[in-house]
Amino acid sequence: QTIELCEANNQRPLLTMRVNCPKIDPVNFEKKISSLNQNVEKSQYNDCFFRTPDLPELTEFSYFQEGHFSIQDESAGLPCKLIDPKAGEVVLDLCAAPGGKSAYLSELNAGKAIIISIDQNFPRLNLIRKNIKRLGLKNIHLIQADGRNFAAKKADKVLVDAPCSGLGVLAKRVDLRWKRTPAQINELTKIQFELLQNAGKLVKTGGVVVYSTCTIEPDENERIVEKFLKKNKNFNIDPATRFISETFVTEEGFARTFPHKHGMDGSFAARLIKKSEILKKNIKVNP
Structure with missing residues (x-):
């Protein structure tokens, strides 16, 4: 293969x-x-x-x-389907630029959810602003912030479309074949985990976090989710089969696409459910 x-x-x-x-x-x-x-x-x-x-x-x-x-590549729509935004819900898009997923999240519920698009790059936020104006979308709100330390009232759902090596889009980004290095991927995995960690703090109990990338590198995909679940016992994997075709779903319940199998970009997505808040242990103080 x-x-x-x-x-x-x-x-x-x-x-x-x-x-x-x-x-x-x-x-x-x-x-x-x-x-x-x-x-x-x-x-x-x-x-x-x-x-x-x-x-x-x-x-x-x-x-x-x-x-x-x-x-927009069809693979990029899968994380949005996993979010499954409903009317009245607050959905955070932590790494929103250039805005394709924020727009699709809005379209999936005909503008009845509240989509908050966050990105630390102001010029790229302007790209989102132009795009949502062209599409006529009224329920997307823009915030300039770093998704790793963004703080807000807990949301119903959070999308982390993390920056990645892009090894799933080599047909479109030929330059990445020569530019990407193992050291860069190591740095990216740190950012990816920090983003996912913060997403876990930003979502309500019973809420959803979707982690996604456009790479086929396991260190940026499954390993990140496994590390997160090991550190956050109050989250479970919600199998993707409830939201997308089984064609894309792995045995673990993740969404995975490959150019040679599905005729679209290589990608990964995982839907996680927050079962509860982590309770701090009571510290007894001797009188």
């Missing part, structure tokens, strides 16, 4: 469009795009995603400018 993976990474990737379903029905979107002699193929896993070999210049493509769709 290693050879198949390498061959898949050497193929020109298709463009994937995520339809803004609250704005336009996927069936009507497909008709409109097809009427432009644009070759599109609907995803077999998610009705809101379509693939195409190419697109006109987006700045000149009216359907894009009018907010009918976004460019």
Whole structure:
């Protein structure tokens, strides 16, 4: 399978469009795009995603400018499906820029949840602001902060789409084949764990934390979750099969995709449930 993976990474990737379903029905979107002699193929896993070999210049493509769709790989939608945002819930997106997942979280509940998008990079927050304006999304709120030490009232759900090595997107980021080093990955794992640790503090009892990356490196995926669960006994894995196709789900209940198996970017996601708060041990003081 290693050879198949390498061959898949050497193929020109298709463009994937995520339809803004609250704005336009996927069936009507497909008709409109097809009427432009644009070759599109609907995803077999998610009705809101379509693939195409190419697109006109987006700045000149009216359907894009009018907010009918976004460019987003289908694998990037899986963590949002695992979050499963409901009306009235407060959802934190701790590493939000450039905003694709925040937007999809909003679209999944037709703008009825409260999405708080957090990123420490102000220029990248502006990218989110422009994107949500184009899509017409009103329930996304932006905060500039470092997700590792961000503090707020406990939320119903928290998404940690952690910075990673990007080894799942080598077909799109060819430069990473030469730029990534073991030392960089070691540094990234520290950041990833710190983000997940803080997410655990930010979510309510009974709430959900979803940890995700766009890498296929176990040290950045399973090992991070295992370390977190070992340190936080009050969390359990919630199997992904309740939210996405079993095609993507591992024996442990994680979501995993590979370019050569699924025709999309390599990715990982884990849905964790907070069973309780960690109680501090009572310290007896001798009189």
